[in-house]
Amino acid sequence: MSAAAKDQVVIFDTTLRDGEQSPGASMTLEEKLQVAELLDTMGVDVIEAGFPIASIGDFEAVCEIAKRSKNSVIAGLSRAIPADIDRAGEAVKFAERGRIHTFVSTSPIHLQYQMKKNEEEVLEIIRQTVSRARNLIDDVEWSAMDATRTSIEYLSRCVEAAIDAGATTINLPDTVGYAVPHEYQMMFEQIIKNVPNSDKAIFSVHCHNDLGLAVANSLAGVAGGARQIECTINGLGERAGNAALEEVVMAIRTRNDVLPYGCSVDPKYMTRASKLVSAVTSFPVQFNKAIVGKNAFAHESGIHQDGMLKHAETYEIMRPEDVGVRATSLVMGKHSGRAAFKDKLTELGYDLGDNAFQEAFRRFKDLADRKKNVYDEDIEALVEDEISVQGESVKVLSLTVIAGTGGPQKAILTMDVDGRHRTREANGDGPVDATFNAIKAIIPHEATLQLYQVHAVTEGTDAQAEVTVRLEDGGKIATGKGADTDTLVASARAYVSALNKLKVRRQREINVEDAIAS
């Protein structure tokens, strides 16, 4: 059967909405534009670009992505509230093809405790809000929040009302990650069979990963008749995350014998998308993550290696190059010039602005002076670090640490704070503690450290360290990443990056409060 003749499954990416809602995963406008551009290029059918009513930043991001998108449909989320729907409509109207995605809860537990409304009242809300959206745009998606804990009878009535009011896609999410595959499949089969106008809409799955079943449930929903999968890069999302885009796409492609669907995403962009989302959110990808983890194609055991050398398919069900993994290569040394560095960045998929390029090149030369072998991974870590510090108002300039058995350890740190250089010394219980205390001396703050994690980018004792720091301040969480051959410098950069993100989030909220008050 040719791909064209197969049932097409719409890939709906919600990295920029459900993914970004994950605590600590917020992205700047520039970062969202980069992610959206890559999703658009890789063939994602629908990009959920944000929740326009949530903040001015969200609204601007959806407008800008809508203006720039070349191929994908751009969706904006809205609650079942007229002002939300209008705001989403205003944002997606710039897209060649825009979509309003509106949702309301349908489960008894949400109706009783969250909405304090009865079933008839919610049905009326569905009729009114979906038709309001449909009056603004032809492409309307309606979601039944907590569908998997809603009775089939009531869910059928809600779906019928939404389609009657003009919804063209019906999404039945497993909001709390509670379903198991066979019941999720059955839910779609029953709803599609029960609802008299079900042939007038595309059904969609949206699964959270609380029980580690999001991808399995998504594929089961498709077996039950759904033809849209909502997912995120790296499975980013609240709590345990959403179904991972790379996993659903590669499952369909690799097991097309039993999952006979077409899907338009080009998998060779997946590794890049995974790295980009990890870099802009500072959420590390677990080493053994399917498809995009560092070890996903590493065959360590002797038996496996022997089989692989004789015939790759003995142990390999997918080829690494299919998902955009390149063989590790020794790239350049200290004699490599600007042009060679630029070519390498292009090959790795980076297109830096002038300032970022000059700074990345300076850091590359510095790295090549200190490190014997510079690999692609080194350049990626350095460039991602550089991308994440662009536009930050606080930067690490220099750090000297006195460490060893004598104690107490001491750090002398100079930072650029809004264009002014500040230097402080601090002691600590270990060199990392001393470094973080020096940062606190320069920028006093209440944020507390929630995570400190170090990993080596490549092998060898001269490898760059990639450090992740997560900070919490008054319920707000921000994650920062830093890379350097000096673990303490990388630690300082990661801490400062998280602080900058907290500051941007606070500023964003102040702007929204001002806008609401005015």
Ligand code: KIV
């Ligand atoms: O998980 C969920 O129910 C959602 C809806 C807003 C679609 O994210």
Ligand code: ZN
């Ligand atoms: Zn969700």
